[in-house]
Amino acid sequence: MMADSGPKEVAVIGNTELTSAELDNNIKNTMVEIEKGTSLLRKLEISVAEAEKRTGKNTVNMQEIYTVYLIETRPVDALTEGITPDSLWRRYSEFELLRNYLLVTYPFVVVAPLPEKRAEIVWHKLSADNMDPDFVERRRVGLENFLHRVASHPVLCNDNIFNIFLTEQDKDWKEMVYETGFQAKADSRLKAVNAAFRVKNPDGRFTELKHYSDELQTVLSQLLRVRARVADRLYGVYKVHGNYGRVFSEWSAIEKEMGDGLQSAGHHMDAYAASVDDILEEEEHYADQLKEYLFYTDALRAVCRKHELTQFELEMVALDLACKKQQKEELVTGTVRTFSLKGMTSKLFGQETAEQREAKLQVLEQQLKEGEEAVKEKNTESDEFVKTAWVDIERFKDQKDRDLKEALISYAVMQISMCKKGIQVWTNAKECFNKM
Amino acid sequence: MSRTIDAVVSPTQTNTIPADISGQMLDLDEDDDLEVFSKDLTLADGNMFNASMPTSPGSMVNQCKFEEDEESDSKDIFITVDNPESHVTAIETFITYRVLTKTTRSEFDNSEYEVRRRYQDFLWLKGKLEDAHSTLIVHPLPEKFVVKGMVERFNGDFIETRRKALHKFLNRIADHPILSCSEDFKVFLSAQAWELTTYKKQGPGFLSRMGETVRAVANSVRGVKNRPEEFTAIQEYVEDFSNKIGSLDKVTQRIVKEQKEYLEELKEYGPTYTLWSGSEEELAEQLKGVAGCIERCCKETEEQVGHLSDTLVPVLHEYVLCAETLKAVLRRRDNIQAEFEAKNEALATKKVDRDAESSDLGFVWGSLLGKNPEEARHQRQERLDGEIEELKEEIDKLEDRVEWANNALKGDWGRWQRSMRGDLKSAFLSTAEKNVDYYEKCLAVWETFLLSQRTEPSEETDRDNTP
Numbered sequence: 001m002m003a004d005s006g007p008k009e010v011a012v013i014g015n016t017e018l019t020s021a022e023l024d025n026n027i028k029n030t031m032v033e034i035e036k037g038t039s040l041l042r043k044l045e046i047s048v049a050e051a052e053k054r055t056g057k058n059t060v061n062m063q064e065i066y067t068v069y070l071i072e073t074r075p076v077d078a079l080t081e082g083i084t085p086d087s088l089w090r091r092y093s094e095f096e097l098l099r100n101y102l103l104v105t106y107p108f109v110v111v112a113p114l115p116e117k118r119a120e121i122v123w124h125k126l127s128a129d130n131m132d133p134d135f136v137e138r139r140r141v142g143l144e145n146f147l148h149r150v151a152s153h154p155v156l157c158n159d160n161i162f163n164i165f166l167t168e169q170d171k172d173w174k175e176m177v178y179e180t181g182f183q184a185k186a187d188s189r190l191k192a193v194n195a196a197f198r199v200k201n202p203d204g205r206f207t208e209l210k211h212y213s214d215e216l217q218t219v220l221s222q223l224l225r226v227r228a229r230v231a232d233r234l235y236g237v238y239k240v241h242g243n244y245g246r247v248f249s250e251w252s253a254i255e256k257e258m259g260d261g262l263q264s265a266g267h268h269m270d271a272y273a274a275s276v277d278d279i280l281e282e283e284e285h286y287a288d289q290l291k292e293y294l295f296y297t298d299a300l301r302a303v304c305r306k307h308e309l310t311q312f313e314l315e316m317v318a319l320d321l322a323c324k325k326q327q328k329e330e331l332v333t334g335t336v337r338t339f340s341l342k343g344m345t346s347k348l349f350g351q352e353t354a355e356q357r358e359a360k361l362q363v364l365e366q367q368l369k370e371g372e373e374a375v376k377e378k379n380t381e382s383d384e385f386v387k388t389a390w391v392d393i394e395r396f397k398d399q400k401d402r403d404l405k406e407a408l409i410s411y412a413v414m415q416i417s418m419c420k421k422g423i424q425v426w427t428n429a430k431e432c433f434n435k436m
Numbered sequence: 437m438s439r440t441i442d443a444v445v446s447p448t449q450t451n452t453i454p455a456d457i458s459g460q461m462l463d464l465d466e467d468d469d470l471e472v473f474s475k476d477l478t479l480a481d482g483n484m485f486n487a488s489m490p491t492s493p494g495s496m497v498n499q500c501k502f503e504e505d506e507e508s509d510s511k512d513i514f515i516t517v518d519n520p521e522s523h524v525t526a527i528e529t530f531i532t533y534r535v536l537t538k539t540t541r542s543e544f545d546n547s548e549y550e551v552r553r554r555y556q557d558f559l560w561l562k563g564k565l566e567d568a569h570s571t572l573i574v575h576p577l578p579e580k581f582v583v584k585g586m587v588e589r590f591n592g593d594f595i596e597t598r599r600k601a602l603h604k605f606l607n608r609i610a611d612h613p614i615l616s617c618s619e620d621f622k623v624f625l626s627a628q629a630w631e632l633t634t635y636k637k638q639g640p641g642f643l644s645r646m647g648e649t650v651r652a653v654a655n656s657v658r659g660v661k662n663r664p665e666e667f668t669a670i671q672e673y674v675e676d677f678s679n680k681i682g683s684l685d686k687v688t689q690r691i692v693k694e695q696k697e698y699l700e701e702l703k704e705y706g707p708t709y710t711l712w713s714g715s716e717e718e719l720a721e722q723l724k725g726v727a728g729c730i731e732r733c734c735k736e737t738e739e740q741v742g743h744l745s746d747t748l749v750p751v752l753h754e755y756v757l758c759a760e761t762l763k764a765v766l767r768r769r770d771n772i773q774a775e776f777e778a779k780n781e782a783l784a785t786k787k788v789d790r791d792a793e794s795s796d797l798g799f800v801w802g803s804l805l806g807k808n809p810e811e812a813r814h815q816r817q818e819r820l821d822g823e824i825e826e827l828k829e830e831i832d833k834l835e836d837r838v839e840w841a842n843n844a845l846k847g848d849w850g851r852w853q854r855s856m857r858g859d860l861k862s863a864f865l866s867t868a869e870k871n872v873d874y875y876e877k878c879l880a881v882w883e884t885f886l887l888s889q890r891t892e893p894s895e896e897t898d899r900d901n902t903p
Contacts, residue, residue, distance in 0.1 A: 169721045215715040223708045230705050233698035240694055251680040258769040401718040408722050422875035430868035436861040
C-alpha cells in the first residue's frame, strides 16, 4: 500500500492521538507539535495531479523538452466547501534537490525514494521511453507517493523547505535550498567509505541492517527481473491465442454445421488474447511497490553509513585523547614507554629543560581538556544519532512489513482475478465448441 | 454405422459381398453379384475372394448407405497397438509394435490374434488399401521420420506418438465398412511375420504395376475435362480446409512453445520469493506462502501443456495429413474419369475413321499387295468394327469404374466429414475443459493462500479502492 492520500484514510498513518476537535483547530497550522510527531498529511491533502511537457533552455543553453508535474494542496477540512486547491509546477530535478536536502539535513531518517528517473526494469520494451505516457503516468504516481511519505513522516513533515516546496510558487525555492548550506554539510563519499572500512565498534544493529539492505536489494532486483520475464512470456501465450480467433473465423466460413460454433469460439479467443493487457497493467502497480522498497535500501544504507561515520569520528577523537593522555604521562614521569621521535631525539640530543617541559605540559593540559570536551560531544552526538536513527528504523520496518504484506495480498487478488477471467473465457469457448 | 454383427457367410461363398455389409443388401439379386464378379478378372489370379476388386455400382449403392451414428456397441473388432520393441539385425535396427486383435468376425479363423508389425508393414497395408479402393479415404499414417534425422526414430516420445497414431490408423480402418473387409487388412492382423512376407510377394508383378503408373501419369497430364460440379466443390473445400487446419496446427504448436517458455521462467520465480523470505522475519511466512502458490501453479501449467501436446496437437496434425490424403483421392478420381474420357475420344476418332471413305493410301497399299480394292475396304471395315466393339466394351467397364469411384468417394466423403467434425470438436472441447480445470486449480491455490492471511475488512476495502 502506498502512503494514504484520501481524507478518510487520513487517520491510518502516523499517530492517532489528536481528537477531531483539535484537528479542526489546526487547519492552517503546518508546524505542529514535535513530541507526538503528528503528520502533515492529516492537515493537508497533497496530490501530484498532472504532468505536462515544457520546452526551455538548459544549463548549456540548449533546447530541451522536460516534464513538469502539478502539485496540488488543499487543507483537509476545506474539502467539503469545494475550495480549489493551491497548485504549482515542479520538475523532477526539483524533487531530486528536495530529497538530497532532506538526506543531508536529517541523516538519521530513512528518507523515501523517488521513482525511477529512467525506466529500467521493464517487461515490455515499449515502456522504456521516458516520454512514454505510461511511464510518465507511473512516475507521476511515484512522485505523489514520495510526497505522501515525506508528509506523513513525523519529523520530515515539519521541515520548512519541504513545506515551501509544496505550497509556494513565488519564492525562489532553489535559492532557498542552496542557502541552507546543506551541500557543505554533506559527507564526502570518500570519507564515508574510509570510515566504513576503519570503524572498530559500530553498533551491531547497524551492521546487521547494512547486510539486510544488501540482501533485500539483491533479492528484489532479481525478483523484479524474473517477474518481468514471466510477464513477457505470459503476454506471448495470451496473444498467440488471438490467432485462433482469426483462423476459426476464416474456417467457419467454409463449414456448414460447425460454422456458428467456430465463429463464436473465435470471438472468445480474441477476448482471451486481449485480456492480458489489463492483467499485466495491474501487475505493474505491484512491481512499482516492490521497486519502491528496492530503492529504499539505498536510504537504509545511507543511515548505516552515517552511523559508521559518526562512530568513526568518535573513535578517532577518543583515540586522539588517549594519545594525548599518554603523552602527558610520559612527560610527567619522564619515561618513554613507546617508541617516539621525541624519545629518540631526547636520547640523542639530551633532555629538555624544565621550563620547556612545563610549557609543553600546559599545552597538553589544554589539549586534553579540549579533547575530553570533543569526546563528550561526539559521544552525545553518536548516542543521539543512534537513538533517533533507530526509532526511525523501527518505524520504517513496521511500514515496510505492513506495505509489503498488503502488496503480496493484492498480488494474490490479482492472480485470483486472472484465474476467474480465464475460467470464464474457456467455459464460454467450451459452450461454443459444444455447438460445433 | 450399424452393421449386423454375426451374419456368417461360409468361406465357399467368398465371391459375394462380405458378410457385414450384407445387412444392407436388402433387395440385391445374388446372381447379379456373381455375374459382376465373373466379368471382372482384371487383377484376379484365381483367388475367389479378392476384396481388392471393385464391385458393381449396383451393389455399392447399398453399401454407401452409411448411417449417421456409429456406435461402438456394434463394433465386432477391437485392435490395440502397443509394446514397442527394438530389433537389431546385421543390416538395420527397427522398432516393431505388437498388434492385438480381438474379433467375432467370421472371416477370421480365430477370435484373437497377436502379431508384431513394423512401420513398413503399415505402409504396405495403406498402399494396398489405396490401390484397391482408390477413391476411398484411408486415414493417414504418421510420417516416416522426423525432419531432424535418424536419431529421432528411437526417441521415446517419438515412438509413443507414433504408436498412438498407428493405433488410430488401424482402428479407423476397422471402423470403415468397406476397408475393414479387405483381405489385406485381415492378413495384416493375423499372419505371422513369415506368412506376411510371403503374402506381400503376391499380387500384380512389377511390370504391370509400372504400366498402371504410366497410364496414371498420362491421364493426370491430360487432365479431366468434365468434372462434375460436386467434386469441384469438394476440391475447393479441401483446399481451404487444408490451409485452415495447417494454420491451426502451427498456432497450436506455437502456443505449446510459448507455454513451455512461460513455465521455465515461472520455475525461477517461485524460488526467488523463498530466497527473500530468508532475509525477513514478519514477512517470511507470507513470502513462503506465495512461493508455494507459484510452485503449485507451475505443476498445473506443466500438466496443461502436456494435455495440449497429447490431445490437440496430434489430432490437428492428423487432419493436416488427412487434407493431403483427400487431395490425392480427388486426383485419383479425376484420373479415372480422365481415362474414361480418353477412351471415349479414341472411340469417336475410330468411328470417324471407319465412316470415312477409304483413304487412298489404304487403297494403294491394298493394290500393292495384290488385293481386290473391294475386299481391302471390306477387311478394313471389319477390322475397325472389331476395334470399335472392343473399345465399347472397355468404355463400358471404365464407365462403371467411374460411377463406382464417384459413389465410393461420395459415400466416404460424408463419412469423413462426420469423423472430422467429431474428432475436432472433441479435441477442442477437451482442450477447453482442461483449461477451465487449470484455472480452477490455480484459483483454489491462491484463494487458500488469501484465506490463510486472515486480512482485516478495512484493508480489503483499501485494496478495492486502489486503482
